[in-house]
Amino acid sequence: MLRTVINKLVGSVAAIFGASIISFVFLRVLPGNPARLIVGPLAPASSLLSVEKQMGLDQPVIVQYGRYMTSFLRGDWGFSYGAGVPVTTEMASRLPASLELGFYAFLLAFVAAVICALLATYxxxxxTDGVVRGTAFFGLSVPPFWFGLLALLLFFATWGILPGPEGRLSTSTTPPPSITHFYTIDALLHGQLSTFVDAVRHLILPAITLGLAPFSYLVRLLRANLLDVxxxxxxxxxxxxxxxxxxxFARHALPNAFLPTLTAAGLVLAQLLSGSVLVEKVFNWPGVGALVTDSILRQDNAIVQTFILLSATAYVVVNLVVDILYGVIDPRVRIS
Amino acid sequence: MNTPVEQPTSDDAVLRVQHMRTEFVGDQGVVAAVRDVGMTVNRAEKVGIVGESGSGKSALALSILGLIEPPGRIVSGSVWLNGRDIPFRDDREMRRIRGKEISLIFQDPMSSLDPVKNIGDQIIEGIVWHQQGVSRRQARKQAVELLQDVEIPNAERRLHDYPHQYSGGMRQRIMIAIALANEPSVIIADEPTTALDVLTQAQVLDVLQRLVTERQVAVILITHNLGIVAEFCDKVQVMYAGRFVEQSMVDEIFYRPTHPYTEALLESVPRPDRLERGILPSIPGSPPNLARLPAGCSFEPRCSVGHGKQICKEQVPVSLTVGSPMRPVVAECHFARERFEHSAQHVEGAPV
Known part of the structure; x- marks a missing residue:
């Protein structure tokens, strides 16, 4: 068992390194010069050269990669010229927003999928089965940004029951002191009930919008597996x-039906944690998805590179956890 | 209605099924898999139910246990078990009876055990459920004894093993252990040997035989293997299109089958003494579509005796009881009486 875990761990680290190499090379090979974007179109060649030299762009790609990775591992993730702050600072403010949203979207999608699959098959x-299948079909076909806009139109603009696209909190609410960087949890830890309620109210629509497709995917899988089992x-x-x-059902059908769903659930979680561009844009959510799209357009390579590495890590870690879970749940895997 | 074979020992009856009718709703409309069927099983008796695939054998077994799931439903019937009528259509009530007074051994040992639970837990589950006040520890001890009873070596250690770590024959014996856990008076064994090789078959039948002699358990053996019936059973019920078309003592059926279907079944068993005759005889046609049964006898289109005869085409045959009162034969055939009287000449040789 320990041996398998170590093997998988080594494989995971290798996968992250692979992702770092590929993304690094691709970002450098792309046309366009980040230094030119920094100094501006009218700057003289001498200042362009000095910025290039300062950023290390005059070095061969392999040297650039070596420098980048050593400083990355030391915790220096580079400087974002787009934002004018170090990448770590930018990520520290953006990442928790995406993580919190992704986490709740996953929780919602997963719990709802289990309940609906059970209702349809128990x-x-x-x-009931027809309704569940219809919902899943709808959820897989509908574009999330359109669904998000529709939800805003109904729940915010028409009925006014939920807040509009103003990010994680109302403008009048101050963020709770940071411990976990999840506003909902931090608010509860400090006993700020109104802040908690406000954070939850802001999460509802984006989490549903982001979780809809994963929910549909998972409910279809689970329903089919449950029926089979x-x-x-x-x-x-x-x-x-x-x-x-x-x-x-609870003791025998559910655990057996869960097994094939576990891998899918892991991938869905990893995907949700790495943020979503369109949903974040629609709800003005200050997450990494929006940041990364802007950074790609600005050739703000430090941000993009960090993002790729972090999401590769997320995928690999989640997959590793799934693999280990299989060993715990499925005796057939445990033995072999 | 099929009248249960009246045995001289019928005070000894443990299970009596009457007017059982089970239907399934499918694409072709309502299909009656079990059509108004009855049977009686005595203490320590071994009853074989034989028939082709789709004749309603398994549906009958599940109906008796009240385990028919929608879109199937039990339309009518009564089950009398251990001296009283049991509410076999009330799932809540049946939970106290299933696995305690009557239990099931299922056909495929590969898929009849939960692959992610260890054997011990799967045996203990039924014990803890039925025997109130039994601790898991005591249940575990019982489970070890049960495994020893069905001749699993190293029972204590193997309790923690999972189904995939056992062979097919062992799994089937574990199934028997599970069925035995609460000392039921009736065990329904649905094709318990089908997926096993001949040697393992014999072992499983040995274990069952021991239960009958040592614990006085009645066994209903559902199979399409006539050899096993001849070897194991006291009484045979031949099922065709959801009906018992012939019921009698086992030697009676093999020496002189009364119903043409029974005869055809026997003819189609490969026998070494008939090899020189060339092609193995088979029953022409296929089992009837249960959604559109013939107006008369359901076997008429395939019958060597009645095919094309007016009476067989138009009238549903009633149960005729022929033979001596001590060894009655009940057959649903218009020609049962004539055939019974002449049948000795029709079938040559010894039983299969």
């Missing part, structure tokens, strides 16, 4: 022992 209920002979055998339908 008993033979053709109507509930038709397995061992469920009838469990029932023939006298075990009721609910326990047979």
């Amino acid at each position: 008993r033979y209920r053709p109507v 509930s038709r397995e002979p061992f469920i009838i055998v469990v029932r023939s022992k006298g075990i009721g339908r609910f326990l047979a």
Whole structure:
């Protein structure tokens, strides 16, 4: 078991390095000169050269990469010319916003998917099943930014029950003192109930919009798996022992149906944690998704590079956790 | 209605099923898989139910346990078990009876055990459920004894193993251990040997036989293997299109089958003494579409005796009881009486 974990760990680190090399090379090979963007179109060649030299752009790519990675590992992630602050500062303010939104979107999508899949399969209920499948179909086909705009139009503009696209908190609310950087948790930790409620109210629409597609994906998978498993002979055998339908489902059908869903859930989580450009734009959410699109346009390579590395790490870590979880849950994996 | 075979020992009955009718709603409309069927099983009796795939054997087994899931439903019927009618259509009530008074051994040992739970937990589950006040520790001890009963070596240690670590034959014996856990009076074994090789089949049947002699358990053996029926059972019920078309003692059926379907089934068993005859006889046609049964006898289109006859085409045959009162044969055939009287000449040789 430990051996497998170590093997996977080594593989994970290698994968992150691979991602760093590929992204670094691609960003440098792209046409356009970041130094030119900094000094401006009218600056003389001498100042362009000095900025290039200062940024290390005159060095071969391999040297640039070596320098970048050593300072990255030391915690110096470079300087964002677009924002005029170090990348670490920029990320520290943006990343928690994306993480918090992604986390709640995942929680919502996952819990809702489990509940809906159970409702659709626990008993033979053709109507409920039809509604669940219809919702999933809708959720997979609808573009998130359109859904987000529609939600804003209804819940904010028309009915006024939920706040508009103003970010993580109302303008009148001050952010809670930072501990976890999740406003909801920090607010609770400091007992600021009104701040908590405000943060939650701001999260509802973006989290639903962001979670809709993952929910649809997961509910389809889970529903199909649950149907398959509930038709397995061992469920009838469990029932023939006298075990009721609910326990047979909870103890035997659900764990078996979860296994194939775990990988999918992991990928969905990693994707949600790395932020979403369109949803963040629609809701004015101060996350990394919006920051990265702007940085790509500005050739603010330090930001883009950091983002790629961080999201690669997120994917790899989540996958690693999923692999280890498989070993814990599925005895067949544990042995082999 | 199928009248249960009246045995001289019928005070000894543990299970009596009457007027069981089970339907499934499918694309072709309502399909009756079990059509108004009855049977009686006595203490320590071994009853074989034989028939082709789709004849309603498994549906009957699940109906008796009240485990028919929608879109299937039990339309009518009563089940009398251990001296009383049981509410087999009330799931809540049945939870106290299933696995305690009557239990099930299922056909495919590969898929009949939960792959992610260890064997111990799967045996203990039923014990803890039915025996109130039994601690998990005591249940574990019982589980070890059960595994030893079905001849699993190193039972204590193997309790923690998972299904994939056992062979097919062992899994089938574990299934028997699970079915035995609360000492039921009836075990329904649905094709318990189908997925096993001949040697393992014999082992599993040995274990079942021991239960019958040592614990007086009644076994209903559902199979399409006539050899196993001949070897194991006391009584046979032949099922065709959701009905019992023939019921009698096992030697009776093999020496002189009364229903043409039974005869055809026996004819289609490969036998070494018939090899020189060339092609193995088979029953022409396929089982009837249960959604559109023939107006008369459901076997008429495939029957060597009644095919094309007016009476078989138009009238549903009633159950006729023929033979001596001690060894009755019940058959649903218009020609049952004639055939019974002449059947000795029709079938040559010894039982299969």
